[in-house]
Amino acid sequence: MTTTSPQTPAQPSYWNQAGGQAWVDLQGLMDGLNQPIADAVIEAGFPGKGGCVLDIGCGAGTTTLDMARRLGPAGASVGVDVSAPLLDAARAAAQAQGVANAQFLEGDAQTFDLGTAAYDAAISRFGVMFFADFDQAFANLRRALKPGGKLAFVCWRSPADNPLAGAPADAAAPYLPPMPQPDLNAPGRWAFADPERVRGILARTGWRDIEIAPLDVDTPIALPDLMTLSLRMGPLGARLQQADEATQAKVLAAMTDRLRACEVDGKVAMTAACWLVTARA
Numbered sequence: 058m059t060t061t062s063p064q065t066p067a068q069p070s071y072w073n074q075a076g077g078q079a080w081v082d083l084q085g086l087m088d089g090l091n092q093p094i095a096d097a098v099i100e101a102g103f104p105g106k107g108g109c110v111l112d113i114g115c116g117a118g119t120t121t122l123d124m125a126r127r128l129g130p131a132g133a134s135v136g137v138d139v140s141a142p143l144l145d146a147a148r149a150a151a152q153a154q155g156v157a158n159a160q161f162l163e164g165d166a167q168t169f170d171l172g173t174a175a176y177d178a179a180i181s182r183f184g185v186m187f188f189a190d191f192d193q194a195f196a197n198l199r200r201a202l203k204p205g206g207k208l209a210f211v212c213w214r215s216p217a218d219n220p221l222a223g224a225p226a227d228a229a230a231p232y233l234p235p236m237p238q239p240d241l242n243a244p245g246r247w248a249f250a251d252p253e254r255v256r257g258i259l260a261r262t263g264w265r266d267i268e269i270a271p272l273d274v275d276t277p278i279a280l281p282d283l284m285t286l287s288l289r290m291g292p293l294g295a296r297l298q299q300a301d302e303a304t305q306a307k308v309l310a311a312m313t314d315r316l317r318a319c320e321v322d323g324k325v326a327m328t329a330a331c332w333l334v335t336a337r338a
């Protein structure tokens with residue numbers, strides 16, 4: 058397992074600055090990779106035609122819009138996110154795609170007033186691992202659901218289960234100053250890797266019928282696209298910019314060699330190893 062897996066920062070400022078802009082710029086690429094994960098979370102959280110669904114950490118709104126179409130015109134799909142640039146992209150996508158039954162709220166889902174018993178279900182694709190206080194967030198989300206309402210989200214399993222996530226940073230490590238060891242339990246990409254931690258948070262905050270199942274999705278990706286993702290997401294790109302030209306060239310060559318070794322049929326054979334978590338309010 059890598060020691061240098063980038064931990065996506067949790068702070069709202071990150072999602073409103075470089076992090077949010079990177080997600081806006083690369084959303085098309087990531088949506089292509091992650092569509093099977095969207096399908097799984099929507100299937101698990103769908104409350105029936107005409108229902109009202111909250112999409113937590115909705116980002117650029119792809120899952121919110123997919124859910125809105127599935128709910129039909131009598132239903133409502135509401136995305137909440139802390140990132141203004143991503144919400145701008147979500148609203149633009151809703152307009153461009155003519156989806157009238159989707160709306161978007163700007164706020165921290167941990168504390169934002171989402172109403173009481175307002176939703177039939179809540180879903181999230183990778184949007185629930187960034188809260189400063191998980192217990193407060195999941196209590197707030199449970200309050201927003203009707204009794205018996207469904208929760209369905211997907212989060213990452215461990216870096217060990219997702220070895221390619223850290224491979225670019227590992228390849229770069231010999232050429233760059235050492236990085237402090239990230240705390241994988243801190244809010245961020247890997248915070249829900251331990252299923253017992255997730256189960257504990259949900260149980261403490263009043264959720265029942267908690268089920269946590271592995272979800273493995275093959276996400277083959279062209280090598281230049283994976284290089285772009287690696288350099289735009291997380292700290293690696295910024296660190297590389299601070300290096301001199303010769304070091305940059307060595308890092309890019311090492312990353313390319315490392316990823317080329319994982320190519321199958323012209324694509325890097327990446328698999329997203331996730332948990333699909335479901336529960337009821």
Ligand SMILES: C[S@@+](CC[C@H](N)C(=O)[O-])C[C@H]1O[C@@H](n2cnc3c(N)ncnc32)[C@H](O)[C@@H]1O
Nearest residue numbers: 072114115116138139140165166182183184187
């Ligand atoms: C990894 S992205 C996933 C985005 C989207 N769900 C998708 O699948 O494309 C995480 C999202 O969570 C949002 N987020 C982070 N902390 C949040 C918070 N406290 N409240 C609401 N949204 C938050 C970020 O702004 C970002 O859009």
